[in-house]
Amino acid sequence: MTKPIHSMTSPIDRRDMLSAMAGGMIAGGVWGQVAAEESRSAGQRLRLLCVGTANRAAANIREVRDQEIVGLCDVDQNYLDKAHAEFPNAVTFRDYREMIDAMADQADAIVIGASDHHHAPAAIRAIESGLHCYCEKPLTHTVAEARKITEAARRKGVATQMGTQIHAGANYRRVVEIIRSGAIGDVTQVHVWVNKAWGGGELPSTADPVPPQLDWDLWIGPAAKRPYAKGQYHPAQWRRWWEFGQGTLGDMGCHYMDLPFWALGLKYPENIQAEGEPPHPETCPLGLTVKYQFAASDQHGPLELIWYDGNHAPKEIDGHAVPGSGVLFVGTEGKMVATYGQYQLLPEDKFADFQPPEPSIPDSIGHHAEWIKACKDGTPTTCNFDYSGPLTETVLLGNVAYRTGGAIQWDAANLKVTNDSQANQYISKTYRSGWEV
Template sequence: MYDVQSRREFLKSVAAMGVVYPVVSSMPLLADTPKNPNEKLNIAVVGVAARGAANLNGVKGENIVALCDIDSERLNGAAKEFPSAALYDDYRRIFDHDLDGVVCSTPDHMHAFVVCEALKRGLPVYCEKPLTHSISEARKILKLVDENNNITQMGNQIHSTNNYRRVVEQIQSGVIGDVRQVHVFLPAVEHFRAGKRVQESTPPDNVSYDLWLGPAPYRPFDVSHFHFDWRYWWDFGGGQIADFWCHYTDLAYWALDLKYPTRISAIGEKGHDGENEVPRHLQVEYDYPARGEKPPVKLTWSQGKFKPEGAEVMDKSHGVLFEGDKGRLWADYSNKQIVLQDGSEAVPVKPYIADSIGHHAEWLQAIRGNGTTASPFSYGAVLTEGGHLGNLSYRLGKEILWDAEAMKATNAPEADEIISRQYRKGWTLDV
């Protein structure tokens, strides 16, 4: 009997060495180790509808051994394509299986619990954006990734598009000069549903509601905060900035090498006569320090009725607008436009960032030891924190002076209870 590692430990060590496991027909292999780089990986998926369905589709070529969702109708629907997968409503049961990776697509308030459990076990993890529901959870994930060297990918899929790569190359190559101001702007979401705290009501028979609530404070079931609309309640999500920050502002963080801001100031208004907890209209100003020879950057997030100065010049309703010494560059997910101050045409930049093989494919191949992921948690956690800081300033109604190293709002000790949220009795996140 050969003394070999488990399937998961084998893959982890191969990936850490950055090598491709060769196909050698004469080499004796055991069933619990991959026979070649093309052997299917054992994947568990937590959350199987909406973004979960898209992520499941992204890994469906692997061996889907476990599916988990608190809604049995959604779970059974997804299971039709994967009849051999074990089905659960409790994410903790997926760890009964020998896994090569975990995909997490739950509402935000559950991300850290699924992710941290997988990371502590040394597993590769793919998780939807934003990576966490709070700042302290993002820091805990950073700690675990540093300790375990996990292969990770945050689900800001636009990061893998060619358009973003070309924009990053143009900004970093100085096409518009040094950038000191960035505007990120988008309209309010049209399907924003008003929600009120409701009286006791009975969850549908197909929903394991207590497991859905997880660590969040108890509130009676109501469709106003369930499935997609959980995004607009502080107990479960962070509103539109949490939903889109990691897509839009990713471009600025990537192109300008931004990390933690030092000052954050937010203003906003709730929609629907103030019935929603999160703001429908929000504007946040961020100050980022100089990075080496790169100048300080002021980034402004504007959503809803708030419009950034200068955006009308490009006649755009949404996107990312970089203001440089030599001109402006606007981009959205798939388009870009450059306007130079001297009226000349921008000089083309020879591409130097390799095109992605696909956001999910990067993660799957990295598990096999082929390449790396472009949006690992070491990047995604820092990016996610920026969005949370905007919400923190809004919720406190004051400017925040942020000490990133200490994870403290130095001028607002009352921020601590939001930075590290309280969990419902019976739920702890031990890291």
């Protein structure tokens, strides 16, 4: 991106009460007077359970460490021991099901930072126990799980937040304000791209010894059993495998598609078409292009959103050189390219004297801080599951279309593909006994 115009640096039995009040609540939103009164006061620390203690999970724990960490869970004993040394008063577990069952009445909320295939089993169990929930992106491993978690959180009235941390940044707010102001006219198309690639490889043909610190059976969790293979799954490579992750689209889609979702008030697409290398039964692609079609709404006309990742990521769009990852809004009166920290209006000469509208979206107190505050007083979060659920569904539908091998038509109301019955096998999945969602 050349010469950006603007740059930004970036107690009471709570479960019974929440269940009784569920009919009038919004997940992550306003709970009503009684719920606010029974929540922990601003001066009290939340009692938190943490699923996962290393890597992304460790980053989340750092953001909530000023609260009271009462439970820690990790399948890797080395990771767990390191976290426990920092929070010696926390009770430690290897199995989050046991932690939630044992400690739900001694905790207020849960922070989930495990691999994608564990998000829904942990989150649903916690939400049904009345715990407020912070969960990393993508919210779930399947489309059906995203809908189930969204509905459960709404029904239980808990405060929720998905881990799309950049949503709290000032630059995203300014982009949303400018798009909504009509500066580039009516947006008809959005390009979203990431030059990262999680994919490729073949199923290992041999089994390696399981490291002594790792409980491999618990790591597999709800997935079908398979032998341990060194360097192939734990701790990071799981994103490449359909059984555990959703590739680059699953990893980064919720971050970058978040911006057009917010700015344009997107919900569910009607048609999705994907292009890439022939689908592999085990691993995600090294490059993907997905075209989402959204019907007109009161916030936008008919809209096409195109996603590119890996070796499909463009270096130029519509004659404009673009950075390695970003978003390009195409409007009837101009264009805007945006990254996490900056934006630029195009053509440059037309917008040389552009003055952005006065800020109207309040600055965030911090992505995790929003959620902590919501847990205590019921104020809304900006990435609650009512918002993040549809975003996650849309992201994951791109992989459904890709694995199906053609265009799919999506019936959001009934949670099914209408033009290809075979595609519906990828909307949900089968769980190992004891891990059902």
